[in-house]
Amino acid sequence: STLKYLAVTLWSVFVIAPFLWAISTSFKDFQSVTNGATYIPWVDFEPTLEGWRALWKSPAQGGVAIVEPFFNSVFVTAAGSAISIVLGTLAAYALSRFTFKAGPIRNGDITFFFISQRIMPPVVLAIPFFIMLGKFSLLDTLVGLILVYIVLLMPIAVWIMVDFFNKVPREIDETALIDGCNPYQAFYKVVLPQAATGIASTAIFCLIFAWNEYAFAVLLTSGVAQTAPPFIPTIIGVGGLDWPAVAAGATIFLLPVMIFTIMLRKHLLRGITFGAVRK
16 A cells, blocks of 8 residues: 555656646746756745746737737637537447448448547648648638647547447437437437536547647647647747746646646546436
């Protein structure tokens, strides 16, 4: 038991240390960062809010103006995830309840095709996406980035939701139809609530992937639609990279996903009771 707690403690320190480092750095001035490693405020260094203030000032005022890239991240992540979850849930339900056949291709092959899109490294898709968005004048636009994120996130949604729908007994659909529901009502009112945990899990994964996405945000945007991940490492101060502002921006960037994950953690930790009772 002691060894288990020791292992968990050491692993927790290993995981938490980078976050504590970023938070402590955000409260330093540039001189404190370059003078060597320090950790404890008021003991190792005198804390200051210069890095935090710089985030909200305009470049003309000596700031970095993170509000627009942060808003772009929120909008693109929310829109891309929502659309992907809706389309992925519908596709997963169809793959779970209906039989598709095209030559040797079956439902399992179609499901694997979706997730295989995530196997390819981003660099393989970068040039085709760049050319395609350029043809439609969607480079460096929020709409173009949302479309790319839908392509990236929908396979995750389909892969997760197919498994959850497969665990919902087909008898529930049949019972709903007998009770007077049409197929659409049976799906929305009866089957979909049974897969609520799957939807919550899918939402968490989609949001995390979209929120942290870096490669396509760098390659397909240059300023107007730039999101926070490629913007934060480019924050420049008087002496080069403004490390306190970079650390403050990274800390703010972590908060939304952390809060959302904590809110929905129960859906990841508990199973769902499948089945239904007719009254």
